[in-house]
Amino acid sequence: MKKSAFIILFLVLQCNSALLWAQTEPEEIKLDADQFQELFYESLLQKGIENYDKAITALDKANKIKPNDATVYFELGKNYLALKDYKNAYNFFESASKIDPKNKWFWIGMYDVSYETKNFTQGIATITKLIEFDPKYKEDLTSLYMGTNQYEKALALIQELNETIGKTDRRELYKSQILSEGKFQNIEITNLVALIAKNPQEEANYISLMFLYSKNNEEEKAFETVKKLEKAIPDSEWAQVSLFKNYLDTNDAPKAIKSMNVVLGSAKIDSKIKHRILNEFLIFTEKNPQYEADLEKAVGYFENDKLVDVAKEIGTFFQVKKQWSQAIKYYEKSLNSRTTDTVETNLLLLQAHTELKQFDRVSIKALEAIETFPTQPQFYFYAGLANNQLKQFKKAKDQLEMGMDYVVDNRELEINFNIQLGEAYNGLGDFKKKDLFFSKASQLLKEKKQ
Structure with missing residues (x-):
């Protein structure tokens, strides 16, 4: 050759x-x-x-x-x-x-x-x-514009190439980089609005526009775009976002639930929108408890969410409203689906059981938590509290004394430990130590008020 x-x-x-x-x-x-x-x-x-x-x-x-x-x-x-x-x-x-x-x-x-x-x-x-x-060299020109920070020219060329030859991963990466700077987002929004008007059947343009509005916290504009998508492409999964809201507003629960499940099961739809839909259904379910089973199913879609522990958040929602049984149900769902960062969830669960005076459950759950987190003093406190209530004073004393060694710079917790130790020794008939620990608790309370 x-x-x-x-x-x-x-x-x-x-x-x-x-x-x-x-x-x-x-x-x-x-x-x-x-x-x-x-x-x-x-x-x-x-x-x-x-x-x-x-x-x-x-x-x-x-x-x-x-x-x-x-x-x-x-x-x-x-x-x-x-x-x-x-x-x-x-x-x-x-x-x-x-x-x-x-x-x-x-x-x-x-x-x-x-x-x-x-x-x-x-x-x-x-x-x-x-x-x-050869026009193929426009791909290289895009990279050169990025290398010289000529983002407006790069964005215009990316849009041209997307329309004429289709999208590529590299250009989409460039585009994301450009749009991370807020001043270019308005340019892209204007471009997407024009593209939608030109070709209303292209779903990707609606999605990109909704993403930008959502990123700018312009939720109303995002939902307006969803409504336009619904009219243009009725079978779009994104259109179900708007339909869900409409059905919920008219109290058509079966249709709202159907739309919600489509949205939550979609790999295309942004997680922010999914969380918003779930929150709206949570509020609806509080007023309409007959749909609690559908709420539980909806939470299941978020089991693999690495950023937000949805089950825990819903448990907290119910706990604030003192709906302890509901809170417990969702804390347990959270603990069953996660293996890390569960200290706070365990503490919330123990508090909810305590509010319901379910001290046998508190004792069991606290001991399970101690096995996993042996240096967390709060779990020893709940174990001691539960066993005092169950009149297992020796167990309570041993657990509280062991946990006290891990209490550091936490005046409130130290006071509670001393009170429960006083209760344990009272139950054991050792009134001298009972008075000693109650006295310590009283002194710490005085110091706290000063």
Whole structure:
């Protein structure tokens, strides 16, 4: 293949040189042509075995025989590029392009130098010329605009390419990077509104617009966009967001639940919108407890949510309202689905059982928590409290004394420990120690008030 290319180059060189040699003696012409070809072939041979200096020497001699030859300049450029002599490489590629500006390979050589030297501004000028040969170079231009922080130009070009040849992961990444800077979001919003008007059947544009509105906390505009989507594409999963709200507002619970389950089960819909829908259904369920089973099912969609412990949040919602049984149900769901960061959930669960005076459950749950978190004093406190209430005073005393060692800089907890220890010793009939611990608790309370 390479040999064929060499032959073609020699034929081109001979044709280009015919006029220049017209007035030279035939023997001299033959001698120069032979010598030029030998030197040129020698340069290709030396370049092939990576002797770039020798290749350049041969090309310099060939250039003296036949000055200003575009092919010789191009080969000089390639050899200097291999030697990382970027200045000479660029100059020779540029000289070749001035002689034959329609040869794209000369421009590619210039672009290669710009890329190697990370001279993005120079690269933009070159790639703009290459786009005239092949529009595919617009992809490279996008990257160059990003490299020179020309985000408006990059965004416009990304939008053009998305419309003409479709999206790519790289361009979507660039777009996200640009839109992370708020000042460009209005440009994109305007563009998306125009795209929706132009092609109302393209669901992706509605979704992108809703995402931007949601990111800017413009929830009303996000839901207005959902309504437009619903009208344009009624079977869209995103359209169910709007339908859910409408059904809920008209107290059509069965249809609202159906739409909610579609939304919560969708991989396309943003988690912020899912959480909002769940919160709205939670409030609805509080007033309509007959749909609690549907609420439990809805919470199940969030079991793998790494950012928000939805079951715990709902448990807290019920606990604030002193609906302890409901709170317990969701705390247990949370603990069953998570293995880390459960200290707070366990404490909330123990408090809810305590409020319901379910001290046998408090004792069991506290001991289970101690096995997992042996240095957390609050769990020892709940174990002691529960066993005091169950009249298991020896167990209460042992657990409270063990837990007291882990109480550090927590006056409130220290007071409670002393009160429960006083209760334990009272139950054991050791009134001297009972008075001692009640006295400590009283002193700590006084200090706290000061």
